[in-house]
Amino acid sequence: MNKQTLIEAHNRxxxxxxxxxxxxxxxxxxxxxxxxxxxxxxxxxxxAFKMRGAANAILSLSDAERERGVxxxxxxxxxxxxxxxAQKLHVKAYIVMPENAPxxxxxxxxxxxxxxxxxxxxPQAREATANKVKEEKGTxxxxxxxxxxxxxxxxxxxIELLExxxxxxxxxxxxxxxxxxxxxxxxxxxxxxxxNVIGAExxxxxxxxxxxxxxxxETNLSFNTIADGLxxxxxxxxxxxxxxxxxxxxxxxxxxxINAMQLIWERMKxxxxxxxxxxxxxxxxxxxxxxxxxxxIIISGGNVDVKNLPF
Amino acid sequence: MNKQTLIEAHNRxxxxxxxxxxxxxxxxxxxxxxxxxxxxxxxxxxxAFKMRGAANAILSLSDAERERGVxxxxxxxxxxxxxxxAQKLHVKAYIVMPENAPxxxxxxxxxxxxxxxxxxxxPQAREATANKVKEEKGTxxxxxxxxxxxxxxxxxxxIELLExxxxxxxxxxxxxxxxxxxxxxxxxxxxxxxxNVIGAExxxxxxxxxxxxxxxxETNLSFNTIADGLxxxxxxxxxxxxxxxxxxxxxxxxxxxINAMQLIWERMKxxxxxxxxxxxxxxxxxxxxxxxxxxxIIISGGNVDVKNLPF
Numbered sequence: 001m002n003k004q005t006l007i008e009a010h011n012r013x014x015x016x017x018x019x020x021x022x023x024x025x026x027x028x029x030x031x032x033x034x035x036x037x038x039x040x041x042x043x044x045x046x047x048a049f050k051m052r053g054a055a056n057a058i059l060s061l062s063d064a065e066r067e068r069g070v071x072x073x074x075x076x077x078x079x080x081x082x083x084x085x086a087q088k089l090h091v092k093a094y095i096v097m098p099e100n101a102p103x104x105x106x107x108x109x110x111x112x113x114x115x116x117x118x119x120x121x122x123p124q125a126r127e128a129t130a131n132k133v134k135e136e137k138g139t140x141x142x143x144x145x146x147x148x149x150x151x152x153x154x155x156x157x158x159i160e161l162l163e164x165x166x167x168x169x170x171x172x173x174x175x176x177x178x179x180x181x182x183x184x185x186x187x188x189x190x191x192x193x194x195x196n197v198i199g200a201e202x203x204x205x206x207x208x209x210x211x212x213x214x215x216x217x218e219t220n221l222s223f224n225t226i227a228d229g230l231x232x233x234x235x236x237x238x239x240x241x242x243x244x245x246x247x248x249x250x251x252x253x254x255x256x257x258i259n260a261m262q263l264i265w266e267r268m269k270x271x272x273x274x275x276x277x278x279x280x281x282x283x284x285x286x287x288x289x290x291x292x293x294x295x296x297i298i299i300s301g302g303n304v305d306v307k308n309l310p311f
Numbered sequence: 312m313n314k315q316t317l318i319e320a321h322n323r324x325x326x327x328x329x330x331x332x333x334x335x336x337x338x339x340x341x342x343x344x345x346x347x348x349x350x351x352x353x354x355x356x357x358x359a360f361k362m363r364g365a366a367n368a369i370l371s372l373s374d375a376e377r378e379r380g381v382x383x384x385x386x387x388x389x390x391x392x393x394x395x396x397a398q399k400l401h402v403k404a405y406i407v408m409p410e411n412a413p414x415x416x417x418x419x420x421x422x423x424x425x426x427x428x429x430x431x432x433x434p435q436a437r438e439a440t441a442n443k444v445k446e447e448k449g450t451x452x453x454x455x456x457x458x459x460x461x462x463x464x465x466x467x468x469x470i471e472l473l474e475x476x477x478x479x480x481x482x483x484x485x486x487x488x489x490x491x492x493x494x495x496x497x498x499x500x501x502x503x504x505x506x507n508v509i510g511a512e513x514x515x516x517x518x519x520x521x522x523x524x525x526x527x528x529e530t531n532l533s534f535n536t537i538a539d540g541l542x543x544x545x546x547x548x549x550x551x552x553x554x555x556x557x558x559x560x561x562x563x564x565x566x567x568x569i570n571a572m573q574l575i576w577e578r579m580k581x582x583x584x585x586x587x588x589x590x591x592x593x594x595x596x597x598x599x600x601x602x603x604x605x606x607x608i609i610i611s612g613g614n615v616d617v618k619n620l621p622f
Contacts, residue, residue: 021332042580262617269353269613271580302580306573307622 001152003190009152010159013055016088020044020157022164027267032283034290037168038264039161042272042302046112049157049180049300050081050144056153057142058085066091068138073119073126075101076229077301078144083114094139096130098122104305145177146235154183161296162191171296172279175199175208175242175249176230180300182238185245195296199242199249200282202227202257208234209249212242226254226310229275229300250282257281262311264299271302274310312463314501320463321470324366327399331355331468333475338578343594345601348479349575350472353583353613357423360468360491360611361392361455367464368453369396377402379449384430384437386412387540388612389455394425405450407441409433415616456488457546465494472607473502482607483590486510486519486553486560487541491611493549496556506607510553510560511593513538513568519545520560523553537565537621540586540611561593568592573622575610582613585621 020043028036041049058070069092072082079095086093095114097106098121109116119129134141143150157180158171173184185197201208202225210218217239223231234242252260261277263284264270276299283290283297331354339347352360369381380403383393390406397404406425408417409432420427430440445452454461468491469482484495496508512519513536521529528550534542545553563571572588574595575581587610594601594608 047580265582265617269358269582271576271582306576306620309617309620311618 001148006152006155006159006187006190009056009149010156012059013052013153013156016045016055016085017051017156018044019160022161023268023270025268028263031263032290033287034283034292035294036283037161037165037294037296038268038299039157039296040270040299041157042270042276042299044301046077046080046084047301047303048077048081049154049298050077051085052156053150053153053179053183054078054081054085054142057147057149058082058089058091060149061140065140068140069094070142071096071130071133071137071139072142072144073097073130074144075105077303079105079114080108080112082142083109083112087113094133094137096126096133098126143235145179145232146237148237150179151183151186151238151241154180155187157298158184158187158296159191161298162187162195165294165296166192167294168192168195168296169293170196170198170290171298172198172200172282173298174227174230174275174278174300175201176275177232178208178234178238178242180298181246182241184298185241189245196247197245198247198282200279201249201251202230202278203251203253205231206251208242209251211239212246212249215243227257227275227278229273230278250286252278252281252285256285258310260284271304271306272299273301273304276300276302312459317463317466317470317498317501320367320460321467323370324363324464324467327356327366327396328362329355330471333472334579334581336579339574342574343601344598345594345603346605347594348472348476348605348607349579349610350468350607351581351610352468353581353587353610355612357388357391357395358612358614359388359392360465360609361388362396363467364461364464364490364494365389365392365396365453368458368460369393369400369402371460372451376451379451380405381453382407382441382444382448382450383453383455384408384441385455386416388614390416390425391419391423391614393453394420394423398424403450405444405448407437407444409437454546456490456543457548459548461490462494462497462549462552465491466498468609469495469498469607470502472609473498473506476605476607477503478605479503479506479607480604481507481509481601482609483509483511483593484609485538485541485586485589485611486512487586488543489519489545489549489553491609492557493552495609496552500556507558508556509558509593511590512560512562513541513589514562514564516542517562519553520562522550523557523560526554538568538586538589540584541589561597563589563592563596567596569621571595582615582617583610584612584615587611587613
């Protein structure tokens with residue numbers, strides 16, 4: 001792949017995504033002591049950057065493949081993204097979800113006409129069920145974070161951010177399964193001379209932080225973070241990109257995530273997920289390092305239960 | 312006054328305000344059955360349209376008047392707006408507030424260097440205290456809604472909305488003291504050939520609705536609404552404008568306001584005050600009337616206690 005790969009991905013998905021706004025806040029700049037540029041993927045279709053990767057993955061399939069449909073296992077934003085992207089492209093989407101997934105998440109998938117296939121609530125059951133659908137129906141499997149086309153699609157958020165703010169010193173993005181940070185790192189590598197990429201991760205699920213140190217993909221033993229989008233591990237497609245192009249990963253405490261999230265809500269008047277606040281928390285917690293710099297932050301999404309807030 | 316008055320007000324305040332975005336939502340259009348254009352004054356400086364009126368009022372003072380400072384009585388958004396506008400113009404601002412006003416509101420005023428003068432918690436005490444400051448210090452009194460310069464300043468939100476969306480059939484705005492709806496009505500009268508203006512008011516404080524029927528300024532006997540910005544009455548400066556240029560006022564129930572607010576939060580991922588949701592509630596509650604039309608809605612502000620939500 002090269003720069004052209006990302007340009008083609010961007011052109012491919014443009015008709016199906018929003019070019020989301022880059023917002024700034026004088027109050028938050030003052031609070032953080034640097035110049036912050038928030039790329040607001042909470043305003044993306046279905047409420048998260050995942051729409052970009054899902055759209056690119058489906059658009060990259062052949063006509064014959066599209067005819068047979070797609071399958072993924074996810075109970076989060078990627079399930080909605082695949083459902084919506086497939087709906088727009090008249091492709092059948094099968095979404096494997098644990099039977100005990102919250103009704104609100106099932107409903108969101110149904111809104112976009114995704115067909116839910118229930119399974120037991122274990123990673124093994126999810127994978128086995130998705131494989132079964134793939135084999136029986138000949139559908140293409142889409143991975144939420146560890147697939148090239150998904151990573152290239154995700155890269156387009158940072159491409160747009162850099163087009164609008166070419167003078168960024170650093171872009172920060174949250175790290176979950178690694179699909180967003182890898183895409184961000186590729187975009188920054190090809191579209192900026194000087195900008196560095198830093199990942200941000202909850203200390204409670206610091207698998208990526210440890211992976212960069214050990215040089216192999218580490219896993220989490222517990223998943224006790226409010227940033228529910230960031231509990232997954234890196235994969236073999238995105239880890240090499242992260243190793244090569246991400247400067248480092250900063251870990252933050254739960255309390256810092258909640259505090260950062262509340263600050264964004266109150267000062268910017270926008271609704272962001274806890275996962276989205278992790279990158280801003282990393283800045284607030286390392287003010288000296290970022291002082292006076294131009295910092296891009298990828299706000300990954302805004303799908304949050306407003307009836308159940310942590311503050 | 313004429314169209315030029317409003318153009319001058321707009322040019323006067325432009326360096327001190329944000330040109331706020333006009334947002335749309337496919338999901339909410341579908342839900343409401345019309346084309347909605349939300350003018351997002353929740354993204355305005357200090358978080359509400361009040362910045363426009365306050366800035367225009369202070370900028371309209373003579374140098375000698377500015378030298379002596381300004382005074383207002385408010386415990387809400389206008390207190391913050393006057394404080395911030397005065398701070399930016401190096402004018403001293405005295406804010407009369409009831410001694411039992413929430414600490415968070417006092418702190419917001421202090422952030423912008425407004426000087427708080429406490430008084431007893433009655434309308435009489437507030438007016439008397441403001442008058443005393445005015446006489447002792449020679450300051451200019453700024454009224455939150457019933458003053459020409461404030462109304463002209465407020466009109467600029469609708470001017471910007473109409474510049475961006477000239478094809479609107481109707482603009483809806485919430486009605487509290489009448490300063491926003493009067494400004495919106497003037498802007499629409501001078502800047503659109505065909506657009507009508509409709510006010511929206513909580514049924515619990517329907518003074519403006521009753522005023523338009525009786526032909527005189529009515530008051531509220533109770534103030535039991537979640538839309539805390541809309542409890543005040545119309546005044547002699549804005550009522551004639553409203554009588555002349557506002558088509559009608561639609562009243563909505565508390566439950567409808569809360570439902571509309573939650574919909575905006577969840578679907579648009581933006582934080583809006585209950586008062587801001589009243590106009591959208593009026594649309595949702597009268598779908599047939601608004602069907603397929605192009606509807607502008609002034610989102611008046613986003614200053615809400617995220618730790619104390621109605622849903």
